[in-house]
Amino acid sequence: MYNSGRGGAMTAAAETSIASPKSVSSTGEPPLPGRADLDRYIASLQDCQALAEDELAGLVARAREILQEEDNVKPVRCPVTVVGDIHGQFHDLQEMFRIGGFPPDTNYLFLGDYVDRGYFSVEVVSLLLAYKVRYPDRITILRGNHESRQITQVYGFYDECLRKYNTANVWKMLTDLFDYLPLTALVENSIFSMHGGLSPSIDTLDDVRQIDRVQEIPHEGVSTFVYDILGPMCDLLWSDPDDRGGWGISPRGAGFTFGQDISAQ
Incomplete structure (x- = not known):
């Protein structure tokens, strides 16, 4: 089983400037990007230049599909x-691509927590x-516990969107998109992968x-009825592996801890 771990990363010293955002069309339907657009977006983003708001809206719409x-x-x-x-x-992401190879040459599985904390x-x-x-x-992107409206309003992503786009529209469109990210991956029908960990309410795929x-x-503080529906x-x-056996209450207030004996089951 893969889970994401909680490793830290170095923090960039300053933000780069971005192009002035444009408005989404009055119809409310952003144009969907073609291959040439996507190649242009990738080239710009590899230079750490954020997309204009209308470009990002079209990208989000296509990603949601x-x-x-x-x-x-x-x-996977x-x-x-x-x-x-x-x-x-x-810049850590760029270094990882430099060492491991850029898509589509390398097949990637990302386990979540793309946002917050960094610049x-x-x-x-x-x-x-x-x-x-x-x-x-050639790329699978799972949801992490930070791909959340509540968490991103506390740990920096919401403020970053306001700072870079002068509007909460980008934050809203991206956090709405996070709802569609898959929860887990199964590598070659043998390695079960997710951001957090296992659940006592889940027995099978x-x-x-x-x-x-x-x-x-x-997150935390849900009733028993709500947990039965949303808890898994x-x-x-949110769950984490632990050196102790069995299930435990997570000190983070959400999810559980679980031992190697649980993973072996």
């Missing part, structure tokens, strides 16, 4: 490079989405497939 067709348990083929938390560290969450998410739309079979993921991630989704994104 792709993601909503993906299962809660996304099949080997060879694959598995990547944990990025947290807005764009370049917008650029990180935009680049991953551009690669996902351009090469949908079919249990995961039956979760309605298109919603905000439930929370656990997949």
Whole structure:
């Protein structure tokens, strides 16, 4: 089983300037990008230049079409490079691509937590989405516990969107898109991968497939009734492995801890 871990990363010293955002068309329907547009977006984003608002809106619309067709348990083929938390560290992401290879040459599985804490969450998410739309079979992007409306209002992504676009529109469109990200992946039908960990309410992969993921991630303080419906989704994104055996209450207030004996089951 893969889970993302909680590793840190170096923080960039300053933000780069971005192009002035444009307005989405009056019809409310952004133009969907073609291959030439996507290649241009990728080239710009690789230089840490954020997209204009209308460009990002079209990219998000196309990404949503792709993601909503993906299962809660996304099949992934080997060879694959598995990547944990990025947290807005764009230059770390670029270094990883430099060492491991750029899509589509390398097949990637990202385990979530693309935003918050770092200075370049917008650029990180935009680049991953551009690669996902351009090469949908060569990159898998799962949801982490920070791909959440509540969490991003506390840990920096919301403020970054306001600072770079002078509007909350970009934050809203991206957090709405996060609802469509798959929850888990299954590598070669043998390695079960997710951002967080296991759940005492999930016994089979079919249990995961039956979760309605298109919603905000439930966090702490939910009633027993609400947990029965939404808790398993929370656990997949919040639970952590632990040196102690069995199930435990997570000190983070959401999800559970679980021992190696639970993983072995």
